[in-house]
Amino acid sequence: MKLHFDLATVLQGDYGALFLHGVELTLAMAGLAWCLSLVVGILLTLIRLTNRRPATMFVATFVAYHRNVPTLVQILFWYFGISTLLPIPLQDWLNQYNGQFIFAVIAIGLCSGAYLSEDIRSGLRAISYGQYEASRALGLNFVSGMRYVILPQALRNSIPPMVNHAVVLFKNTSLAMAIGAAELTYVTRKVENETFLSFESYLIATVLYLALSLVIMLAGARIAAHYRIPGVR
Amino acid sequence: MFDVLRDNWTLLLIGQYPHGPIGGIVVTILLSLSALVIAIPLGILVALARISHFKVLRAPATALVYAVRGVPLLMVIFWVYFLVPVLTGYPVTGFVTMLCALVIYDSAYLGEIIRAGIEALPKGQTEASRALGMSYLKTMRAVILPQALYNVVPSMVTQFVSTIKETSLGYIINVQEISFAADQINNRLLTKPFAVYLILALSYFILCYALTQLAHYLERRVTRKRAGKANKARPGAQQSLLETAVSEH
Numbered sequence: 001m002k003l004h005f006d007l008a009t010v011l012q013g014d015y016g017a018l019f020l021h022g023v024e025l026t027l028a029m030a031g032l033a034w035c036l037s038l039v040v041g042i043l044l045t046l047i048r049l050t051n052r053r054p055a056t057m058f059v060a061t062f063v064a065y066h067r068n069v070p071t072l073v074q075i076l077f078w079y080f081g082i083s084t085l086l087p088i089p090l091q092d093w094l095n096q097y098n099g100q101f102i103f104a105v106i107a108i109g110l111c112s113g114a115y116l117s118e119d120i121r122s123g124l125r126a127i128s129y130g131q132y133e134a135s136r137a138l139g140l141n142f143v144s145g146m147r148y149v150i151l152p153q154a155l156r157n158s159i160p161p162m163v164n165h166a167v168v169l170f171k172n173t174s175l176a177m178a179i180g181a182a183e184l185t186y187v188t189r190k191v192e193n194e195t196f197l198s199f200e201s202y203l204i205a206t207v208l209y210l211a212l213s214l215v216i217m218l219a220g221a222r223i224a225a226h227y228r229i230p231g232v233r
Numbered sequence: 234m235f236d237v238l239r240d241n242w243t244l245l246l247i248g249q250y251p252h253g254p255i256g257g258i259v260v261t262i263l264l265s266l267s268a269l270v271i272a273i274p275l276g277i278l279v280a281l282a283r284i285s286h287f288k289v290l291r292a293p294a295t296a297l298v299y300a301v302r303g304v305p306l307l308m309v310i311f312w313v314y315f316l317v318p319v320l321t322g323y324p325v326t327g328f329v330t331m332l333c334a335l336v337i338y339d340s341a342y343l344g345e346i347i348r349a350g351i352e353a354l355p356k357g358q359t360e361a362s363r364a365l366g367m368s369y370l371k372t373m374r375a376v377i378l379p380q381a382l383y384n385v386v387p388s389m390v391t392q393f394v395s396t397i398k399e400t401s402l403g404y405i406i407n408v409q410e411i412s413f414a415a416d417q418i419n420n421r422l423l424t425k426p427f428a429v430y431l432i433l434a435l436s437y438f439i440l441c442y443a444l445t446q447l448a449h450y451l452e453r454r455v456t457r458k459r460a461g462k463a464n465k466a467r468p469g470a471q472q473s474l475l476e477t478a479v480s481e482h
Contacts, residue, residue, distance in 0.1 A: 064438075064442060064445075065434075065438060067441075067445070068394070068398075068437065068438045068441035068442045068445060069398070069434045069437045069438050069441070070397075070398035070399070070401035070402075070412075070437055071398070072401045072402055072404065072405075072412065073401055073412060073430070073433055073434050073437055074434070076412070076416075076430055076433075077430040077431070077433070077434050080419065080426040080430055081426050081427040081429070081430035081431060082427065084426055084427055085427060167302065167303070171303075171304070171305040171306075172305070173305075174305035174307045174308065175305075175307065175402070177307070177405070178404070178405055185305065185307055185308065185311075188311075189311075198315045199315070202308065202311055202312055202315065205308060206304055206308055206312070209303060209304050209305060209308060210299075210300060210303040210304055213302065213303030213304070214299070214303055217302075217303070
């Protein structure tokens with residue numbers, strides 16, 4: 001095989017612009033999906049806190065579904081399956097305005113939300129029941145007990161797994177290429193197909209993914225260090 | 234939904250097998266199982282390299298772990314798809330491509346799981362066996378690894394679930410596993426995408442949920458067995474082990 005290394009072609013002009021758009025879309029997708037997952041995760045935790053049987057059953061089913069079905073299949077299910085059940089005007093609107101992107105964000109966001117609620121739950125479970133009893137004995141009501149005693153400790157415990165899942169969420173955006181959302185992986189395939197510079201295209205995409213993941217990991221470590229209570233664990 | 238299932242269950246189960254290549258859920262299980270079996274010994278090597286005193290071993294293993302944690306599996310698949318034929322000179326099938334990518338991915342994750350298992354053991358175990366005159370390798374083989382590997386069996390089952398879920402990515406490079414079969418059915422029927430993809434999701438769910446329950450059962454057994462032993466001082470250790478196995482996708 002004749003080896004030639006031609007990074008310039010892939011980085012300049014139209015192809016460079018394509019990569020830039022891909023990164024933009026990946027970041028937008030990851031950001032929106034993360035916000036959605038935060039909302040879903042907190043909602044699920046609140047529902048579970050009510051301790052009513054149907055409510056906890058619903059949350060357990062939701063979490064089990066999202067943990068045991070591949071994210072790719074969830075994306076395909078949303079894009080090809082659930083989309084057909086929507087009212088026709090909404091379907092048309094979605095087809096017109098980048099439905100792939102929206103369904104990918106929904107699928108990835110809901111999936112991460114399920115994991116996030118588990119992260120928060122394991123953080124809450126690590127706080128002993130005595131803490132809650134003590135806060136009630138001191139005259140705090142449920143909300144203040146949560147606000148001043150339980151959550152400050154529980155959320156600190158949840159930071160490391162939440163950062164891990166933020167990285168996983170970021171990597172999962174690559175699956176959106178399967179339904180044709182023009183994010184980084186999709187763009188990489190496109191550039192590779194047009195230029196036949198496989199090595200260069202994959203190299204750029206890999207470096208970009210790795211760099212952005214490391215940024216998330218580092219930021220997470222900084223946040224955990226910032227909120228750490230000196231002397232506790 | 235049931236008529237779709239009745240007409241197509243063989244395709245979902247074994248693909249076009251008697252008249253064509255084997256596929257469906259059999260390939261999904263075959264792929265994930267062989268990936269895990271190949272990745273376990275590699276994972277042990279990665280774990281040993283990660284805790285090694287020699288930087289020559291530690292640095293590449295750490296780099297591998299961070300690369301795998303930071304790069305999507307899809308990217309690894311494309312690399313293998315492109316590099317393996319160039320390096321070996323032979324064209325490879327989608328199955329082999331997928332297997333290579335999964336082995337690379339799993340050996341890094343299993344390495345981290347096994348490393349956590351080794352580090353959760355009391356240091357006295359290593360010290361005692363070294364004091365008895367065993368070499369480093371003998372210590373690892375006869376004392377540390379048997380205990381560490383037993384303790385991380387639940388996490389390995391969790392990793393197996395992750396691997397099963399990851400095989401769905403084979404659909405993108407046309408490996409004939411169950412997602413590919415579902416896509417074929419959908420393309421033929423055209424009118425029932427909801428039913429087809431619901432069946433697909435439920436198939437994965439049944440398989441993975443059963444294995445997740447198995448992991449929970451094994452974890453309780455391991456915890457009980459460890460609690461019966463002398464080291465009661467580490468109650469949180471087992472839980473944190475399972476949580477290191479971050480399941481993806």
